[in-house]
Each structure stands twice: as C-alpha cells, then as structure tokens.
Amino acid sequence: MKRLKLTIRSVAGAALFGIVLGGSVAIAADGEQLLTSQCAGCHNLTGPAPATLQALRDRKGPDLFYAGNKYKAAWVEQWLQKPQSIRPAGMFYGAHIKPGPKGDEIDAATLTQHPALKADEAQAVTAALMQRKAGSELIAPGAYTPGTISLSTGEMMFDKFRGCLACHEIEPGYGGRSGPEVYTAGARLQEDYLISYLRSPQAWDPKTFMPNKHLSGADLQKFVHYMRLLSEEGQP
Amino acid sequence: MNAYRLLGAGIGCAALLWAAAASATEKPEDNYRTYCVQCHGLQGDGKGINVRDMSVQPRDHTDAKEMAARSDEDLFKAIKEGGVAINKSMLMPGWADVLSDEEIRGLVAYLRELCQCTHGK
Structure with a gap:
C-alpha cells in the first residue's frame, strides 16, 4: 500500500513537473520562434561577428548571439515594447549620412524604426535572448x-x-x-x-x-x- | 573512401577560404570610408558627422598645404598609434588593433591621393 502511494505520488509529481517544464518550454519556444521568424532578418542570432568590411556595412542591427552576456534583461524587455533609436546615425553610420552645406549630415530618410512588441512577446523574446551567451570566455x-x-x-x-x-x-x-x-x-x-x-x-x-x-x-x-x-x- | 577524401578536401578548402576572408586586407578606400569618414567626412574635408561638439577639428585631408607638412612616417604613426604619437590631438585614436601595417600604408597612399600632395610639396 505504501509502495502504491509512493508510485501515485511519483506519477503526480512527474506530471506536475511536466506541466511546469512544458509551460516554461512553451514560453521559451515562443520567444525563440519570434526571434527566428521576426528578428533574424536584421540581427545575427548565431554568430560569428562580421569578419569583413562588407559584412560590417551590411549589418542592420546589433548582433544578438551574445545578448545574454551583453544586455540587462529588464532594459531589453522595456525597450522592445517602446523602441527608440540608440545610434543617432544608425547601425553603420556610413550608410546613413550625406554631404551638407556645413559638412556631413544624418540622412534621416534612410533610418528605420524598430518594430514594437506586445508585453508578452517582449517578455518571451527577452527570455530567449538571455539564453544567448556566446563570448562568456x-x-x-x-x-x-x-x-x-x-x-x-x-x-x-x-x-x-x-x-x-x-x-x-x-x-x-x-x-x-x-x-x-x-x-x-x-x-x-x-x-x-x-x-x-x-x-x-x-x-x-x-x-x-x-x-x-x-x-x-x-x-x-x-x-x-x-x-x-x-x-x-x-x-x- | 574516395568520397570521404573528397569531402575532407572540400571542408579543408572551405576552412582555408574562411580563414582568408577573416584576415582579408581591405582596400584603402573601404577602410577610409569605415574608420576615417566618421570624423574626417565623406569628402575628406574634416567635416564628418562627429565634428559638431569636438574641441579640436579633424584634419582636412584635402588641404594640400597642411598635408604636405606631414611626412608619410608621421601619417603612418598617427593612424597606427593616434594623434598624440605625433604631438597632435588625442581625439585622433590609434587604429593598430583594427588595421594591419599594410592597410595603414595603403591609407597613407590614399591620403596622398586626397590631398594631391607629397611631403614638402
């Protein structure tokens, strides 16, 4: 009888663990899915960093394959919901400037706005980003x-x-x-x-x-x- | 067996190509447009996007008189070690960690094209 109780308890425990694990996997999977489907067009999610000037110039957004080592999670989650430019002349300034009468100027027409995420999306994407920890060494x-x-x-x-x-x-x-x-x-x-x-x-x-x-x-x-x-x- | 050898050779070639790309010597104009234009400007006239709040304005690379006053050795040293190395502004950083000596020599030659001048002339 004692053995049966133990078994039942084990099964229930395992089921509960599965639900919790399943829940967290589901959140991570959503964030991961969003990252690969929505973000990979402009961000490098897997590395390595640009090894040529051409690759540097082509980079549209910050590399994210070491985001978990770089960013503060609370900031990322907030920023994704209300994104504002951090680089006045874009990711590669050379692609966003033009000569002006008094010297070079930012060509604002070439700058793009980062899309805003909903709160739950921002939370899931942040969790997925924090898993990316290249460069820990x-x-x-x-x-x-x-x-x-x-x-x-x-x-x-x-x-x-x-x-x-x-x-x-x-x-x-x-x-x-x-x-x-x-x-x-x-x-x-x-x-x-x-x-x-x-x-x-x-x-x-x-x-x-x-x-x-x-x-x-x-x-x-x-x-x-x-x-x-x-x-x-x-x-x- | 032959297929494995071919595959191995293919992977070897790809690795070599990747290594070559990683350490590629870039063209002087491309290096200039990446590292120098932010301060020295698209036209090399010292009016880059960063100059607005600078206490010392960057050198105008198209100014033949000013540029002729600098030797190639001084230009090389300023690019590699920074302005301070030739008693100029510390706002000019050294680029030794990004550019090889060969690339810096290429940039010195490119500067001579921009100013249409040589040392002393």
Whole structure:
C-alpha cells in the first residue's frame, strides 16, 4: 500500500513537473520562434561577428548571439515594447549620412524604426535572448566593482582625457553621432560586459569602428561608474 | 573512401577560404570610408558627422598645404598609434588593433591621393 502511494505520488509529481517544464518550454519556444521568424532578418542570432568590411556595412542591427552576456534583461524587455533609436546615425553610420552645406549630415530618410512588441512577446523574446551567451570566455564575472565618480570627473575622462565624446553622446544632442549614445549605457548594458568590451572592442567585434583605447583596469572601472551615473541622472 | 577524401578536401578548402576572408586586407578606400569618414567626412574635408561638439577639428585631408607638412612616417604613426604619437590631438585614436601595417600604408597612399600632395610639396 505504501509502495502504491509512493508510485501515485511519483506519477503526480512527474506530471506536475511536466506541466511546469512544458509551460516554461512553451514560453521559451515562443520567444525563440519570434526571434527566428521576426528578428533574424536584421540581427545575427548565431554568430560569428562580421569578419569583413562588407559584412560590417551590411549589418542592420546589433548582433544578438551574445545578448545574454551583453544586455540587462529588464532594459531589453522595456525597450522592445517602446523602441527608440540608440545610434543617432544608425547601425553603420556610413550608410546613413550625406554631404551638407556645413559638412556631413544624418540622412534621416534612410533610418528605420524598430518594430514594437506586445508585453508578452517582449517578455518571451527577452527570455530567449538571455539564453544567448556566446563570448562568456571574454567575461570575468564580478570584474566590475560598484563605486562612485563625480559627473565632472567622469566627463573630463570621457571627453578631455580619452576623447570618447568625439563619437558618443553623453546627453541627447551633445557629443558624437557615429557611435551609440552613452547616457543610457548604464541601464542597457551589463557591467562585466562593459569592462570586457571597453578593454577590447575588437575581441567582440573584430571590424568595429570603435578604436581600442587601451584603458587601464582602474580607468575601466571609472568609465563604468560614469555610465551608471549618467543613466541614473537621466531617470525621470 | 574516395568520397570521404573528397569531402575532407572540400571542408579543408572551405576552412582555408574562411580563414582568408577573416584576415582579408581591405582596400584603402573601404577602410577610409569605415574608420576615417566618421570624423574626417565623406569628402575628406574634416567635416564628418562627429565634428559638431569636438574641441579640436579633424584634419582636412584635402588641404594640400597642411598635408604636405606631414611626412608619410608621421601619417603612418598617427593612424597606427593616434594623434598624440605625433604631438597632435588625442581625439585622433590609434587604429593598430583594427588595421594591419599594410592597410595603414595603403591609407597613407590614399591620403596622398586626397590631398594631391607629397611631403614638402
């Protein structure tokens, strides 16, 4: 009798486990299905990163095969529901500029809007994206140690000492426009990824037009403090 | 057995081709349009998309007088190690991690085409 009870309990347990597992698989499958059917046209979901300039120029959106190592899940889920441009001149600036009377201008007509997802779709796609963890060998978990920096010191490093402002905006409408905006980077990107990417952008993206600034370990930490501070400042 | 050998040779060739593509030397104009135009502009006149808030404006590569004042060695050094290496602005980064020496030499030659000048002339 005891044995029968145990068996019944085991079967019930297994069935419950199956339902839970089935549920989570169903969510993951939806996200995965959405990714491959809706996103693969513009995003590389499997790698590798562009190895030629032609491939770099043809890239329409950020590579996502290491999204789980790069992005903060909460940010991705929100952004997918209300997408806004992060790169003022598009993914490859060269495809979205034209000569103007005072110099090169962004050719806004060539920029496209990212489609918005519904809340449940955004949740499922985010879960599927977080599973994509190529490049883990480039990341040292815990490489970033939370710390503080003043806004003025951070800006001085970012602009005067290292020249990063040349290509990146530190507030809307102020800074360079070929690279992604930096004032949302702290909310958008995982800190340990930032440390790794800033140490060597080319390790992640060999043909990228972001130069390697050969930052020291201490400077890497300070840059991430600064990006986190900029994101906090930008919060409503 | 022969089929396996053929398959093996095919995979070997594909791997070699892929490796060749990964380390391909790009054309100078393509490198310029990818790495330099963001600051130096589509027409090489120093009026790129990034210059709006720069404290030091990028070099106008079509300015024969300014460009003739730089030796090929200085241009090579500035591209490879950055502006600071030739006592110029740190806003000009070094590109050694992206471009091979051969590609940088190609860019120096391309700059000479843009300025229609040589060192001293």
